[in-house]
Amino acid sequence: MSLKALKLTLVKAWPGALWLIIVAGPLVILRVNEITGRVEFVAERVVKLLVGAFLAAFLWGLFRQLSGSPEGRKGNPPPLKRLGLSALIGAFISLKVNALNKSRLFWVIVALCLLFFPLMTSPYALKVATSVLIYIALGLGLNVIVGLSGLLHLGFAAFYGVGAYAYALLGHYLGWGFWVCLPLGGLAAALLGLALGLPVIRLTGDYLAIVTLGFGEIFRLLLTNLDVTFGPRGIGQIAPPGFFGLDLNQTFKPFLEANIGLNPAMDLNKVWIYLIVLGLVALSVKVASRLENSRLGRAWLALREDEIAARAAGVNIAFTKLTALALGSFFAGLAGVIFAAQITFINPPSFSFMESIYILVIVVLGGQGSIPGIILGATIITVLPEFLRGSDNYRLLIFGGLLVLMMVFRPQGLLKRGR
Amino acid sequence: MNFFLELLVGGLTKGGIYALIALGYTMVYGIIALINFAHGEIYMIGAFTGLIASLFFSSLGLTGWALLALVIMVAALWAAMYGLTLEKIAYAPLRKASRLSPLISAIGASIFLQNFVLLTQTPNYLLFPDLASDLPGLSFLKPIAHLASPIQVCVIVMVALILAVLTFILKKTWTGLAMRAVSQDPLMAQLTGINLNKVIARTFILGSVLAAIGGVLIGCATRQIDSNIGFLAGLKAFTAAVLGGVGSAPGAVLGALILGFAESFTAGYFSGDFEDVVAFVLLTLILTIKPSGLLGQKIAQKV
Incomplete structure (x- = not known):
């Protein structure tokens, strides 16, 4: 991009900036004081407004120019060609992944690093790592539904919640342990996925999105209003997963601390959960990548590309949709059980619509249908907020804007799925 | 009997406001087959600009009908601008993309706007001034005040007028x-010379104006607003639009009234906890039994 073109973009940004100032201005610089009930003029925001509006308009124009004229393109637009930072990173990573895929040694090293990660780190880093892994599992589950099959699911957190509540409630009322509840939580979520799938099998695209959203909201409202689930108070003191009936902290901790230099603050139960979720993610990645190239996986892709054509080609639409919903929900259920064990306290807000959106952002950001993309997406979404210690709403503001920008400029995600 | 009539009036008020929002959904869907997920946020922004305008103008000494009219005009103007901007940024570049893209973009826009207002204003409830209860010339409503408050009558009459204009x-x-x-x-x-982008822009403007009026009216009726009101109201209005048949304007009004009554009676005779569940259950039922809605036409999909 030449300097001249850059200058032109700068000049062209003025009308857009002016428009943004007029549109957004009143809500930014005038604030209603909730105590006095009067409108206040917030002077320090004026500069922010001016700079922000101009920057937004300029970047918008720049991106538009770099990604080619959006009006003229058909279907999938070309990647950001010249600036193409994200495209570059994406290409680089996928190149590396492709090259490294063949070397067994690399994967052994990665596996060893991940396995021994808890021994070298702090409890805080372990917690973040466990969250990343749980979100990867969730992302992989939603990927089957949204990324591969093209069914926009907006109530995914409900299935995650089913797993978590299955473990918490079975543990509380019947005293059942983690290992019994893990498959049960997954199955419960899968069954619920089928139960949701049966009535909505005829729906496509946007209707399906709304029904799944409504379903998720019904689930959350029921959790909040029923007494069995302890309502908004939630359930606490959820037991950690067992290890052959041994108390991990008593049995192994002194030995590990003395010989390997384990961080004394580390709770070995959390390490055990980390290892379990690591195993689950490894298994999910394997299952997902095998499924992608199976007959069923091809049927999902056909469904995503064109339902009518898929039907004409002999794909059983009902079966294909139901398996996608059930399998995706199964992953979510498993992740939910582990989440409950890790966090030891769950309540309905953990499974709200916004949680569904986080998981959707992971899938969309990484690149729909791409497994390395999901791993990248989950890592970004979980680790980035830990650095940006701001309010939760800034995060949501950024995610919302990100979803729009991703769709406009790079709908195929950071890591495009090669096919 | 009185209780029943109260619920009826309450349902009618609610339904009327849902109708104002649902019309925006249904018109946009009719034209570009997009669920404008962020439409509920336009309604919320209408309520907030209305609140700011009413506080500002009443501090200048305006009262009564002039104040109400001015507040509605300001709210409608700004909501229209937001609607237009939303269309140009989040939807227009995606006109030719796959169906999933505009929907995800719409969800993103909705989350963005909601948190934008939350961060620039306040995460708490704000008190909305009572614009309609002591309007001059409405004293003849006193005898039925136990059934329908002046604001409810106001809402119902205004909704009817707006529908006539629409x-x-x-x-x-x-x-x-x-x-x-x-x-x-x-x-x-x-091919007949209609500028598609112009028509789409006008549809968004019209829908946003209706939503903003709904926002101001709901502010007057419930006396409090916050940045989350748009999400649920938007979903319910969408339910109403689907109920009546997406793409059909009379259907949207019918659906909205049915939903308003259903909610009002559930809250009155059953339990207020489940008021919000009604809409979703209704939505799921309609979509599984008759996806084309009550007044919608079933369109065969062309290959």
Whole structure:
């Protein structure tokens, strides 16, 4: 991009900036004081407004120019060609992944690093790592539904919640342990996925999105209003997963601390959960990548590309949709059980619509249908907020804007799925 | 009996406001087959600009009808600008993309706007001034005040008036004709010389104005607003639009009234906890039994 073109973009940004100032201005610089009930003029925001509006308009124009004229393109637009930072990173990573895929040694090293990660780190880093892994599992589950099959699911957190509540409630009322509840939580979520799938099998695209959203909201409202689930108070003191009936902290901790230099603050139960979720993610990645190239996986892709054509080609639409919903929900259920064990306290807000959106952002950001993309997406979404210690709403503001920008400029995600 | 009538009036008020939002959904869907997920946020922004305008103008000494009219005008103007910007940024570049893209973009826009207002204003509830209860000339409503408060009467009358104006616009003006033409067959409409982008922009403006009026009215009726009101109201209005048949304007009004009554009676005779569940259950039922809605036409999909 030449300097001249850059200058032109700068000049062209003025009308857009002016428009943004007029549109957004009143809500930014005038604030209603909730105590006095009067409108206040917030002077320090004026500069922010001016700079922000101009920057937004300029970047918008720049991106538009770099990604080619959006009006003229058909279907999938070309990647950001010249600036193409994200495209570059994406290409680089996928190149590396492709090259490294063949070397067994690399994967052994990665596996060893991940396995021994808890021994070298702090409890805080372990917690973040466990969250990343749980979100990867969730992302992989939603990927089957949204990324591969093209069914926009907006109530995914409900299935995650089913797993978590299955473990918490079975543990509380019947005293059942983690290992019994893990498959049960997954199955419960899968069954619920089928139960949701049966009535909505005829729906496509946007209707399906709304029904799944409504379903998720019904689930959350029921959790909040029923007494069995302890309502908004939630359930606490959820037991950690067992290890052959041994108390991990008593049995192994002194030995590990003395010989390997384990961080004394580390709770070995959390390490055990980390290892379990690591195993689950490894298994999910394997299952997902095998499924992608199976007959069923091809049927999902056909469904995503064109339902009518898929039907004409002999794909059983009902079966294909139901398996996608059930399998995706199964992953979510498993992740939910582990989440409950890790966090030891769950309540309905953990499974709200916004949680569904986080998981959707992971899938969309990484690149729909791409497994390395999901791993990248989950890592970004979980680790980035830990650095940006701001309010939760800034995060949501950024995610919302990100979803729009991703769709406009790079709908195929950071890591495009090669096919 | 009185209780029943109270619930009826409450349902009618609610339904009327849902109708104002649902019309925006249904018109946009009719023209570009997009669920404008962020429409509920436009309604919320209408309520907030209305609140700011009412506080500002009342501090200048305005009262009564002039204040109400001015507040509605300001809210409608800004909501229209937000609607237009939303269309240009989040939807227009995606006109030719796959169906999933605009929907995800719409969800993103909705989350963005909600948190934008939350961060620039406040995460808490704000008190909305009582604009309609002591309007001059409404004292003749005193005898029925135990059944319907002045604000409820106001809302119902205004909704009816707006619907009449909207029907006129859709049926008798050139813009309305163009909208109906585009919604029947976009390609053919363009061939007859209709500027598609212009019609889409006007649809967004019209929908946003209706939503903003709904926002101001709900502020007057419930006396409190926060940045989350748009999400649930938007979903319910969408339910109403689907109930009546997406793409059909009379259907949206019918659906909204049914939903308003259903909610009001559930809250009155059953339990207020489940008021919000009604809409979703209704939505799921309708979509599984009759996806084309009550007044919608079933359109065969062309290959």
